[in-house]
Amino acid sequence: MTELARSRNGQGSRSRHVLVPFGTRPEVVKLAPVVAALRSAGHRVSVVDTGQHTDPEMGAQLQAALGLVPGHRFGLPTDPAGRTGALHADAFRAFRLFAPDLVLALGDTNTVPAYALAARAAGVPFAHLEAGLRSLNPRSVEEVNRRVAAAVAQLHFAPTKRAAAFLADEGVAAERVFVVGNPVIDTLVARGVRRVPLAERSGVLVTAHRPTNVDDPVRLARLVGVVRALAEQVGPVTFPVHPRTAARLSDTGLGTQLEHPGVRLTGPVSYDVLLAALATARLAVTDSGGIQEEAAYLGVPVVVLRGSTPRWEGVEAGTTTLASLADDRAAAAVLSAAAGHTSPEGQERAATAPCPYGDGTTGPQVAAVLADERTDALLALDEPDFTDGRLPW
DSSP states (O other), rough: BOOOOOTTTTSSSSOEEEEEEESSSHHHHHHHHHHHHHHHTTEEEEEOOOOOOGGGGGGHHHHHTTTOOSSSSOOSSSHHHHHHHHHHHHHHHHHHHHOOOOOETTTTTTTHHHHHHHHHHHOEEEEETTTTTOOOOOOOOHHHHHHHHHHHSSSSSSHHHHHHHHHHHHTOGGGEEEEEEOHHHHHHHHHOOOOOOOOOOSSSSEEEHHHHTTTTTTHHHHHHHHOOOOOHTOOEEEOOHHHHHHHHHHHHHHGGGGGGTEEEEEEEOHHHHHHHHHTTEEEESSOOEEEHHHHHHOOOOOOSSSSOOOOHHHHHHSSEEOOOOOHHHHHHHHHHHHHTTSSHHHHHHHHHHTTTTTTSSSSHHHHHHBTTTHHHHHHOOOOOTTTOOOOOO
């Protein structure tokens, strides 16, 4: 395992043509500084918007704000089966359009396996950023996507030592794993975001969008009850409602129950507005992965509305609590965890804990690894030859 890719500087330099696909808001936030660093290091980068998000606040507007301008945009149909098929077909089209030397994809959205498999079919090496995250949830599509990426990748850019350890346990060779931090920290550092003094924080930021929490009307009702209780027991709640969640609240009629003096509902907000709301909150209650990372940087404790998380670092540090909406007892545990994290001790613990997700140099580290001529051997896709009678075990 290579912890600091920067230590590889001084070796022979390579300029590679890197295809970078993205499809969702978190990918835009995290890939923008990486693409900038790649280009600054002399790599040629082709960026593709795969079309997973179409809402302006979650798509084109955010791309423009962060400077991640795609060279090509694909559009996806609304039918789930059609979207999956089109996403994979578009990945093959992207290879024909750009003919890259390497594909670099981030995270665990459906974009990742589509481009990983297309890369393998085209004989092009694949690198995975945010590698090694594991929720250990067999029902999670994202977990499947992460494991597909691990099976295909020649380079694994892990955000933490914990993520690298998961890869090692799965048999990934140490020389292929680089612990580089999470690029969301690059974005936060670049935008000058800072921790807010505890005395200047108030209320709760809530976000929820995962199908397991909002598609089931019973769980959605528990979520609504938790939001109301947070407003009454902890403080004012700010709830930027994801389009999927808004649709479910409308369909079920549960949205009217959020008409509460302590609850402020908005639609999707700009990234800077979301960061400001998070930084000034005493607590985040969320099912988002990215907010767990951003909260760690900002020193804000988190209650995760899930029974598991691929980001275990906050749980280990005591600044994050897992509490799902699986039943009424679990929903009550959300409020219990909220009380603990908003106590003076809980606030101080989160505010003074170091961020485990890096120092804001992920992009340059990735660029350095790709520029190093020694990486050529890791990117090779040579077929094995056992014709001499050797056996592979």
